[in-house]
Amino acid sequence: MTAALGVSKQERTYAVLRERIVDGTYGPGHRLVIDALARELQVSQMPVREAIRRLEAEGWVTYVRHQGAQVAPIDTASWTEAMTTLAVLEGFATALAAPHVTTADLHALRAIDVEMGAAMEEMDVRSFSDRNQAFHERIYARCPNGHLRRELAAIQERVNTLRSSIFVYIPTRGRTSIAEHERLLALIEAGADPLEIELVAREHKLHTVTAYEQRLALQEEKR
Amino acid sequence: MTAALGVSKQERTYAVLRERIVDGTYGPGHRLVIDALARELQVSQMPVREAIRRLEAEGWVTYVRHQGAQVAPIDTASWTEAMTTLAVLEGFATALAAPHVTTADLHALRAIDVEMGAAMEEMDVRSFSDRNQAFHERIYARCPNGHLRRELAAIQERVNTLRSSIFVYIPTRGRTSIAEHERLLALIEAGADPLEIELVAREHKLHTVTAYEQRLALQEEKR
């Protein structure tokens, strides 16, 4: 019937729903009603059902029998928890990857840092954040542990969503963040002790968490 | 017809399929044909489809459009990778949990160690392994990071499957493993440096991996 462009309707439905969750169109607690979505997306209920199942398995929505799905609750706590897990895994992945980082990689990584500096000058939070993620991804792309890479990617994506929902810019963090990057690169370049690399990478990420928590506490105080 | 015991058919189907994958009935590469399974389990194709979707999202099976699902390939490498990831997370979780471990917990944990010793005497590999898992689960049940706990549980389950497919008993490992447990408990009891606890717990788990790899290398040599 429809000129399916190589992807199934279930696939498209999944992509659409997920996109809406990620970009915040469907806020936390939003109910996903199968019938309504099916009508809106011009498909039957089956593709929607399957899409929702996938979203459930990946933790984007919670599902109760005979009651339906709703977007998983998102709060500061879960962001912090996910970030902490991410910090631990990313630290280890960075240490594992270090010996496999090429000089070309180092070049590219320093270029990214320059871009981050520029983004900071222009107060472009989005760009800064994107470049930051690119930086770390480029490193642990060299990590030989595939399972670890996949876990990282999954958690990263989850954190991104949470971030877009709750993030407030942390002004003091930008400059130190770039400095920490440079330190990390120096360690990698020098072939430093894996454990040292791991801990530096971990702390780097955890700093973002603590910075956020401090800012949050500050806001609490103001009220 | 619905003698449903409170669970949906999709749920049961999912449980059955998963069980069969976990216990090795369906070996790696085994094709899961929807029609056949639906007939066998006395349900329609829809519950089977959804069950397979969930299994796919959780990484138990791979799925290709218009071609169906087959049990994900399992090899030594992926077991090693998952175990390594597990070691890192479990190490960190153990350190986080340490301050929350009660004396009652310590008591129970030492009891488990005794049971492990008994299982070793009787060469009961299955029991030994179960108790070992119980030991670590009891500890990181006290970990305050919920996200981390869930990740651990998921990876643990995956590793269990892989293990049942490829595991060979490592005879020299039992005694040292119990000794390492005791050392870990002593550190927790003494309120040691979190980083030390983390690294001991991590190494403990990684020892299993290296022991397995050595044994594998030995077998290679024999041939």
Add this chain to the structure above:
DNA sequence: ATCGACGGGATCCTATACGAATTCCGATGG
């Protein structure tokens, strides 16, 4: 006034049916 029973509406769950894509296998020609 509060609590429990009851009914309507909404929503989900499963079964069946048919169309679409893929694969398998034999026939045909080189």
Add this chain to the structure above:
DNA sequence: CCATCGGAATTCGTATAGGATCCCGTCGAT
């Protein structure tokens, strides 16, 4: 003997329909 092509069988993908379950507002009894 091998490569290629076409058709049938297999299997997946989606639509539709009816039954099952839950939620919520209403009503009556204590």
